[in-house]
Amino acid sequence: VAPPAVVSDLRSAVGDAHVLVDEDARAGYETDWSGRYTGRAVAVVRPGTTHEVAEVLRICRTAGVDVVPQGGNTGLVGGGVPRPEGSTERPAIVLSTRRLGGVSAADPDAMQLTAGAGVTIAEWQAAARAVGLDAPLDFAARDSATVGGAIATNAGGSRVLRFGTMRSQVAGIEAVLADGRVVGSLAGLPKETAGLHWPSVLTGSEGTLAVVTAARLRLVPRFEHVVTALVATASIGEAVDLTGRLRRQLGSLDSVEIIDPAALALVGGHLGRAAPVTPPPGGAALLVECAGHVDPTSDLVAALGDIAGDSAVAVDPLQRAHLIAFRDRITEAMNQASAGGVPPFKLDVAVPLGALEELAAVARRAAADDGCRLIAFGHLAEGNLHLNHLGARDPATIAATVLSAVADLGGTISAEHGIGIAKTPWLHLVRSSADLGAQAAVRAALDPAGILNPGVLAPRPPAIGRAATPTAPQVP
Ligand code: 2HG
Ligand code: ZN
Numbered sequence: 361v362a363p364p365a366v367v368s369d370l371r372s373a374v375g376d377a378h379v380l381v382d383e384d385a386r387a388g389y390e391t392d393w394s395g396r397y398t399g400r401a402v403a404v405v406r407p408g409t410t411h412e413v414a415e416v417l418r419i420c421r422t423a424g425v426d427v428v429p430q431g432g433n434t435g436l437v438g439g440g441v442p443r444p445e446g447s448t449e450r451p452a453i454v455l456s457t458r459r460l461g462g463v464s465a466a467d468p469d470a471m472q473l474t475a476g477a478g479v480t481i482a483e484w485q486a487a488a489r490a491v492g493l494d495a496p497l498d499f500a501a502r503d504s505a506t507v508g509g510a511i512a513t514n515a516g517g518s519r520v521l522r523f524g525t526m527r528s529q530v531a532g533i534e535a536v537l538a539d540g541r542v543v544g545s546l547a548g549l550p551k552e553t554a555g556l557h558w559p560s561v562l563t564g565s566e567g568t569l570a571v572v573t574a575a576r577l578r579l580v581p582r583f584e585h586v587v588t589a590l591v592a593t594a595s596i597g598e599a600v601d602l603t604g605r606l607r608r609q610l611g612s613l614d615s616v617e618i619i620d621p622a623a624l625a626l627v628g629g630h631l632g633r634a635a636p637v638t639p640p641p642g643g644a645a646l647l648v649e650c651a652g653h654v655d656p657t658s659d660l661v662a663a664l665g666d667i668a669g670d671s672a673v674a675v676d677p678l679q680r681a682h683l684i685a686f687r688d689r690i691t692e693a694m695n696q697a698s699a700g701g702v703p704p705f706k707l708d709v710a711v712p713l714g715a716l717e718e719l720a721a722v723a724r725r726a727a728a729d730d731g732c733r734l735i736a737f738g739h740l741a742e743g744n745l746h747l748n749h750l751g752a753r754d755p756a757t758i759a760a761t762v763l764s765a766v767a768d769l770g771g772t773i774s775a776e777h778g779i780g781i782a783k784t785p786w787l788h789l790v791r792s793s794a795d796l797g798a799q800a801a802v803r804a805a806l807d808p809a810g811i812l813n814p815g816v817l818a819p820r821p822p823a824i825g826r827a828a829t830p831t832a833p834q835v836p
Contacts (some may be wrong), residue, residue: 362388366423370405370453373415378406378459389430389454390441393501395695397438400445401428401454408459410573414540416455417571417811420536426452426811429567431509432480434501436706439566440509443470444781446560448814457508460573463487472548473580477508477572478557484577493579496523500688508572516562516776518615518649521607521741523580525776530559531574532576537569538807548576566778567813568638569806583612583651587660588680591646591671592637596717599644602667603713603740612652617687618740619645620720627686630693635686637674646740647687678822690737694748705733705755706782707762710744711771722765723747726758743776763789779817787819 371379381403391398402425407413416636420427426448430440442452460476463483467473468491475484481502484494484544485641497510499517509515510526525527531548544558562570593599597616603616620626621639628634639645641687650656657675661668674680674722679703711719720736722743732752738745749758763773767789774783787796796819804810 366419367403367417369423370403370416373419374404374405374407378408378733379406386454389433389456392436392438392441393434394436394438394706394757396439396705398444398453400449401442404454404456406456406459410460410534410536410542413455413457413460413485413536413571413573414454414542417536417538418464418540420453420813421835423538424450424809424811426450426807426814427538427571428452428454428813429455429457429508429571431457431477431506431512432501432504433522434505434557435509435513435780436708436777437774437782438511439778439780439813443815450811450814455571457506457571457573458487460508466491466493466579468493468548470548470581472576473579474532474548474574474576475507476574477506477511479507481505481510485625489582489707490580492582494582496529496578496580497526499636500691507575507756511559511563511572511575512565513776513778516742516744517548518617518739518802520739522614522615527563529578530563530575531578532836533559533562533572534574535570535572538809538812542573543570546574546576551678564778566780566817568803568817569812571812582651583653585653585657585675585679586649586651587657587673587675588613588683589633589646589656589660589664589671589673590637590668590683590686591648591664592639592643593646593667594643596642596720598667598738599646600713600716602646602664605665606660606663607649607741610650610656610659612650612656612659614649614651615739616741617646617647618736618738618745619687619690620734620736621645622733623735623737624689626697627690627693629690629719630696631685636669636683644740645682645686684809690735694750698750702751703792705732705749705752705758706777707747707748707749707759707773708738708744708775708777709762709771709773709794710742710767710775711766711769713743715771716740716745717771718742719745719762719766719769719771723762726761727752729761730754730758732758739775742775743771753763759786781815784815784818784820784830787817791819 460478733750
């Protein structure tokens with residue numbers, strides 16, 4: 361039940377219309393995009409300015425109310441929705457940053473613009489294109505995911521091989537600390553050595569250190585010529601070799617995405633049309649894009665070599681969209697396949713490219729042992745696989761097996777979705793206790809009352825033995 365004094369204080373800070381207390385109004389903010397993580401907020405608060413964000417944080421700190429920052433709510437690890445009922449001592453609000461909109465001061469010479477935290481990735485792209493440039497980031501949730509959320513999770517997506525993750529795009533940042541003080545700068549100076557670099561400190565901090573309110577963002581050239589290819593390889597090893605060759609030969613290479621045969625069949629069924637290529641079992645389909653100021657099609661076809669035989673290449677925007685749909689709409693296809701039942705159990709992992717084939721084999725075995733259906737796809741150039749388990753009986757055992765193997769292979773338990781609350785039991789696999797202790801000290805220094813996103817990114821005691829099953833509250 362909402363402490364009434366807090367709700368009325370929040371109403372005076374941001375206006376009645378922007379404090380949502382009705383169950384129906386809150387519902388869309390209380391469950392994340394995965395459908396697996398849900399909790400209750402005493403209110404959803406939607407500040408419209410940095411000053412209002414500061415007021416909201418001061419009110420919550422004084423009242424002892426937790427704050428869960430949320431952008432477009434496209435998260436998949438439970439980090440942007442209230443914690444599960446019964447798992448926290450204090451009430452929580454969702455602080456939605458969606459009203460912190462507005463794009464301003466595009467500078468085509470410096471190739472930067474300033475965006476509010478609530479600006480979507482698609483709006484960032486549109487604003488860049490309006491000045492003849494482009495945004496360096498792209499992924500399927502572009503219409504809802506926000507700049508603030510992308511910073512909080514260090515989002516990646518499909519263009520990372522060319523331009524880097526969100527971390528590389530943030531030239532300046534403005535953020536509010538838990539006590540309401542504002543830090544950072546939106547000057548966007550490419551060179552500056554005058555102390556801590558707030559974009560570096562806050563990117564990937566998952567709403568635990570401050571609430572990001574605006575950012576100075578990098579822009580990249582807008583390429584007139586784009587070519588998309590869907591190609592089949594006989595094995596993952598062959599796919600990795602091809603990726604290396606494309607990277608070395610093609611300065612125009614924008615993305616190399618991977619789709620396993622089961623994922624390709626599932627999305628084909630969802631789209632109502634078969635894919636133009638058929639990778640054999642154990643093989644993969646790759647979605648490759650090149651973009652340049654001159655048409656890169658013949659370079660791409662030459663670099664594909666023999667593999668060009670089993671491929672579909674498109675330049676026409678509509679035909680390109682037809683190919684891209686086989687990659688972009690897999691998540692939607694899985695959600696539809698599991699509609700009404702338990703949502704897919706997701707692992708977002710990355711390993712060094714040379715270990716990808718082994719990781720795929722481990723994942724296949726873990727899914728077979730469980731008896732679930734594995735849908736694997738992802739961002740090949742970064743060795744990043746999205747392992748989705750449909751109808752998993754024992755997700756905690758799958759996670760323990762796969763994540764331990766990932767750590768042994770020199771990889772990471774989260775490549776781009778973040779730790780949230782979903783991956784906290786396995787943080788110790790990839791972070792030492794010295795590392796986790798130092799992170800906890802930084803967090804305590806910036807937010808001594810611990811109101812910012814409690815439970816998120818918080819390591820939990822390691823299970824006894826690597827293969828043991830940790831108890832995870834939201835891993836049914
Ligand atoms: C993507 O690459 C997203 O499409 C979502 O990261 C992945 O649904 C998923 O597992
Ligand atoms: Zn992804």
